[in-house]
Amino acid sequence: MTRPVALVLGVVLVLVGLLWTGQGLGWIGGSPMTGVTLWAVVGPVVALVGLLVALRGGRGRTPRA
Template structure:
């Protein structure tokens, strides 16, 4: 089950990165391009993804 959390986390990090770049108008070709709302939502999503990835990959204590 931990690998599922890690996988979801990685997907959230990648999505957050793309959303941030689109919000900052670095990546074009989308309705989200140039919309600063996505420049805020993207990093938040990426941080949540990092937390889920860390949770999924950490070793359990014995």
């Protein structure tokens, strides 16, 4: 996976994870996911995975001699 793709994918996963967390906790209404505890648990996990992917994509690889 190239660095820009990993960075964008990571940011998208973080945003989706935050959205799911907000819906699961009932902070964001208008969805069948609102108030469902499952999404309050899954959301932070997805956000954490996205953060790790974004950090890895942002760091890149060090060139080998």
